[in-house]
Amino acid sequence: MTEEIPKIKIIDAKNFVGKTVTIGAWLRQKRGSGKIAFLQLRDGTAFFQGVVAKADVSEEVFETAKSLKQETSIYVTGEIHEDARSSFGYEMAVSDIKVIGESHDYPITPKEHGTEFLFDERHLYLRHLKPFATLKIRNTLVAATYEFFNKEGFTKLDAPVLTGSAPEGTTELFETDYFGEPAFLSQTGQLYAEAGAMAFGKVFTFGPTFRAEKSKTRRHLTEFWMIEPEMAFMDQEESLKLQERYIAFLISKVLENNDQELDILKRDKDLLRSYTQLPYPRVSYDDAVKLLQDNDFDVEWGVDFGSPEETFLANHFAKPVFIVNFPKAIKPFYMKRHKTRDDIVVSADLLAPEGYGEIIGGSERETDYDYLKNEIEKLGLNMDEYAWYLDLRKYGSVPHSGFGLGLERMVTFVTGEEHIREAIPFPRMTNRLRP
């Protein structure tokens, strides 16, 4: 009786050296001569090479190998060998090929393509090395987020996507018709997270977030995913400690699980490892302005920092840095007033080094009912939409803090990608709604 040939994934090839296996794969590229064909294969777990030697296979198999077009799906059978020349370390000596799905003329060829073209073809481009590596790392960050907050005793609380409120300002709202009344796509889950914190103590929301950002930059999406922890009985310094532990945990998980992907992206692992050293510096907004002015930046106290300022500040400290206590005038209404100064709020942005900009925004929350009501009125917001939020200050209000991490900003930082569009499967930007 013949033994059944195991069907394996490329990533497990190391466990089958010297054995004959079958792998379901797609053909990425092919090269060779009259006597040998090298098939570059992928299966969603890793990338490796199948070698088809004319002398070792039937004529039919060799002809099939030669005729395969890019992205044809196949079952390929053969013996696994070590291959010291490839970074993966293993290859297959192919003995049989079965074509599963033929491929037409595939649009993304090995030649260089423009970015717009690649994102027009994003549904296919996902199959390629860079998107594969980037989105695998995104997946690790998502899994690590759940692991971290579960470990820390948080409850995941899902916030609605359709809302009536606009806590992060009214200029960047996507409005939609909700049975005859206006509704908005959520800019933040925070207000709901605050309600959750009063019920469960420590919660986090994790969902899609929408901002009709007119600015076309390499850091802005109109739809992005945000993780928003909210903690009752926690002040700002305790929240900052949690934030830096979370970021260091995320980076270590990627270093632990994504060696192959970091190599594909040529990301400096030692540099990444250096960002797991805590604590991160805390610099007041006041001192940050002085530091920028001393370094010839044209900034006045009271302005929000732009990308060049953020890049300078984080590079100056060569690690992620918290800028704390921003001017009240440039921050949302819910942030806690400073104890001794009424022109600043108890807030913090975490800036990533190497030009990746702000990855976290957060604050301690104001607890005073009358103050908040007045702030909401001053902004001209519809008070009916915030009555439930104000209730949280009426029934056992407690000090509480929270923050939001933009998942795609974190992916961009960890992967070392130039542009945030790489960090999400199907990016939405001012000029892109499809595919």
Ligand code: 4AD
């Ligand atoms: O600083 P933001 O606006 O904070 C909030 O929304 C708070 N409600 C969070 C909280 O305290 N619960 O946004 C938080 C983070 C930013 O630091 C950034 O990482 C990301 O969300 N972000 C964006 N990411 C991609 N594209 C955009 N247009 C983004 N806007 C914000």
